[in-house]
Amino acid sequence: MPSCEQAIWWQDDPNFWHYLLVNNGGAGIQEAGATDAADIASRLASMVGISSWLVDCSSSGNVITVALEPGVNGPVEVSTNSGSAPATLSRSVPGIYTAQVASSAEIRVGDYVGLDIGSANDEVVKVLAVGPGTFTAYFTKPHYGKLYNIQCRVVPRARHFGRVLKSRIVDAPSPDYGEQPSSLAAEQFTTTNTSCELKLRLVGPLGAYGRDANGMPVRVSVGGENQIVRIENKDDAFGATSLVTGVEGAGNARVYRFTFPFASLSGYLNGDRTALAPVPSSDIVKIHLTFAPRFEDVEAGLREGGRLKEGVTASPPGTEEEWHLADADQMLAGRKYYVGTPDVEERISCLANFGLMKPDPDDPTTWYYRLLVRRGEDSSTPQSWTPGTRIQRISTITGTRSDIEWQVRISNLTVTGDRTLKVGGDAPRIEESDGRCCYEGFWENYAYGAGWPTQWWSLGHAKRCAPNDTQDQRTVTIRYSYPREHDLYLGTWLGRDAGRIEVRIDGGAPAVHDLYLNDYNGLAAMKELAAALPGGTHTAEIR
Structure with a gap:
């Protein structure tokens, strides 16, 4: 403190000396020479204030105020012998x-x-x-x-966060749900002021498919009932057509081997999950491998949802409508949910949760949560759902969520069988600008940056047949000559915005080719138009 107050109290003793001391130096007045305590305080303040370069003194009544002089930071000890306790004066300086x-x-x-x-x-x-x-x-x-x-x-710095993370995951696990056994151990733990590295390994019991983690086996989900498209011999069972092997001693990094025989596949046709249909290998244009992690908070995914209080009918995708649910207090606006059964499901978005409605406050059976949802999200098909249908954050079919951080590495990929593709034999490429190419009718030249994706074309250039009028069918006739027997393919694009084409070879019967593919990315593909055409001149008409 840079100042203090010292009180002088009258002792009613003419021989008593009153002192004001500053660092053991100061002044004193005998009570016999003063009229009262205020007189002593005034005279002591004046005497010390004049004699000391450390402090400045003033008085009011019997109280003396002592303050550090400018430039003096202390510490300075101040005391009297007839009133207040001693004080140390100091001034804070950065x-x-x-x-x-x-x-x-x-x-x-x-x-x-x-x-x-x-x-x-x-x-x-x-x-x-x-x-x-x-x-x-x-x-x-x-x-x-x-x-x-x-x-x-x-x-807190990185080392503190690292210790807390290690404690909550390994030393004293306390998850948000259920009991977690000691299934993880720290393989490596290092910290600095700015970084933390925690490497974990599974120490749970070793089973047929790997080690247990978080109370559930770490395994590949190959149960037939969990597959969207199955590769199998019979319902819910797998045989020679799908081989899965757990590697002996598998730990946190697990290795599995799969075999997919594309020559003998079966799957669901057009989303119809009531029966399996053969899949001709010639119909396979794109293959998706879906990996779903099982080390996840499934309980939370089930809990964060509800059940339909009232049934709903099918609506067009994108329809926004009000639903009435039970036990939906944890459904949040902005999140997507699944509604359905183990056999069929629909994806919806929760746009708003207006909370619990109580039409009859005394009858809980009338209560419901009022939500605004959008139907048919992520290309799912809206369905009619009965009262009691489950709504949850994880899929009602696969039992997994899609927002979990994880990774998978694919290696040693081999393909057996006939993998050759014959396209024109050893014929040289002929660009559209080659002098041997002659064009009749209306054609447009396109190049990079012309407003449509020309980067797919050889050398970045292409020609497009231009319409004669708004009703133009855009029929293209291609005449070419090749000296040897060959197969004829059409380079094209498969996708959701593609239609059908009709092709005639050398004036023969028309063949229709469907270019529609229900795939969000689309696919560049080669369509076989004819096989074993003899050498010579041929005409292909496409409309």
């Missing part, structure tokens, strides 16, 4: 100081420490040095730790 703490074990050079948290002298300082029970930093405010306890806290 600078580098060494502070004492109960323990400096958690303090490192470069840390930031908060002091006097929540008070007027609250500040955060950067540690410059650390000693036993001390740390040195540049302070800008005073902190009176000798007068009262000061809260001192190290601002």
